[in-house]
Amino acid sequence: MLYFYSKLQSINKIHNVQNITRIYALSKRNIILRYKNSLIGFFWGFFKPLLFLLIFIVIFSAQFPSINNYILYATSGLIFWFFFSNVTNQSIGSIIGSAGLIKSLNIPAIQFPLSEIIGELFNFVLTLIVFLIIMYWFGISYSLNMLLIIPCTLLFGIFCFGVILALSSLNVFFRDVGILWATIQPALFYLTPIAYPESMIPPHYKIIIKCNPIYYFIKLGRSIFHDSVGPSLALWMHCAIIALVTLSIGAFIFSKLKNQFISTI
C-alpha cells in the first residue's frame, strides 16, 4: 500500500497553478465539444437513462412487485451506471486522442483522463439535478440525508478514475482494449442489480454479484435516494476501500506505461 502511495505521489504532479489552469482549459474544452452543434446539447446525457427507464418500466415494473416504488429504484441505479458507462467510453481514447499534444508539449499525460472525468462529473451533476426534480412526482422524499450524495459521488469518481487510468493507458498499446470494453459493458450492466432486485439472485450465485465492484456503488447511491434509511457504515467502508484499491492499481499501470506513450501513439 505504501508503495502504491508513493507511486501516486509521483504521478500526481498537479502542484502548480499552471497545471490547474491546463486541467481547467481541457475540461472546459471537453464539455463544450461534447454537445457542440447539437440541438438539445446537454439534454442528450439525460435522455439516455430516461429511455432505459421507460423500457424498464414497461417490461420489468410489473415483474417485481416486491420493490416498492420501482421507478425510483431503477432511476437511482441507472444514473450511476450511466455516469460510469459515459466516463469510461469518453476517456478510453483520451490518451490516443491527445497524440498531437503529447508529442509536442510537456504536459503530464494524466491530465487528459483527469480532464475527461471532470467534464463528465459536471454533466453528471446537471443530470442529477434534473432527475431529482422529476422524481418529485414519483414520490422521492427530500431530506438533508441527500447531501450524502456528495461523498458518494466523490468515491465513485475515484473508482472510475482508477478504471480509466488503466483502460486509457492499456488502450495505447493494444487497441483491443477499447473494443473489449465496449463488448463486456452490457454483460456488466446486467450483472449489476439495476433493473431487478438483489433478492432475485439465488444465494449460491450471489458471489458473482459480490465480486462486481460497481454493485457496491449502485447500492450506496440507491440507499440514499430510494431507501430512506441511509447507507450503513460497512457499505461506506466497502466503497472507500474499493475506490482506493482501484485507483492504486490504475495509477500503477499508468505510471508503468506513461513513458512509452510518446513512442507508441
Place this chain on the structure above:
Amino acid sequence: MKQGNIIEFENVSVSFWQNNMGINSIKDLITKRKKPFSNKTILHDITFAVQEGESMGILGRNGSGKSTLLRTIAGLIKPQTGRIEINGTFAPILAIGAGLELELSGYENISLLLSLYGTSKKNSNALQEIIEFSELSEEVLKMPAKRYSSGMLARLAFSISIAREADIHIIDEVLAVGDQGFQAKCMEKIYNIKKQGKTILFVSHFPDDVAKICDTALLMDNGHIIHSDTAKEIGDKYRHLF
C-alpha cells in the same frame, strides 16, 4: 555545467519500445507467441553543448533522429543513459497545430492553447500580438476553425506558438506553411527572437534557412551526430549527403 552553457548533453542515449511487426492485438500476442514490444535505440551517445544566446541548427535526412533529439531536449522523452543539463525555460514548437480544435472558433482556440502552453491570459499583450501577427480579421477569428483554409490554420497555429516568452526556442521544420509572404514574416520573427539574445534550436530541410538563422549546426544520421561545425559548413555537408 560549464559557464555560459544553456544546454549540455553528455553520452545521451534514447530508446523506444517498438511494436514488433504485425502484433498489435491480444489475439496475435497469444497465437504468435512473440514478445509484443522490443527496445530500439533511436539516439546513440549524443554529446553536445549550446551556449546561451547561440542558435544551433540541426540537419539530417528523414528519420535520422532530429525530432527525437528535440523532444528529448524539451523533456518529453526521458533518456535511458547519459546526463542532460538545461538552464532555462522552453517554448517548443514541435508540431504545428497540435491541440487546435476544429470545432472551436479562432478566439476560443487562442485561449485554449494559451492555457495549455501555460501563458497567463491576463497578459493581454499576447492576445493582441497573436492577432496582429496572424493577420486574420475579426470576422475570421469568430468562425469555427474547420472553415479555415489550411494556410489560415497554419497562420493561426504559428502565431500562437511563436508568441511565447522563453529562454530557449525550439522550432521543428514548421515553416513550410502559409504563403510566401507569411513564410518570410516567420523567418523575420525568428530572426528577431535571436536578436533579443534568446537561444534557438532550429530544424529545417533548407540549409539556406539554417545558415541565415544559426551560428552553428549539427548533422545527424541514423541517430548519431556525424558532424558539428558552423552552420554554413554543415549546410554544404548536408547537400553532399544526397
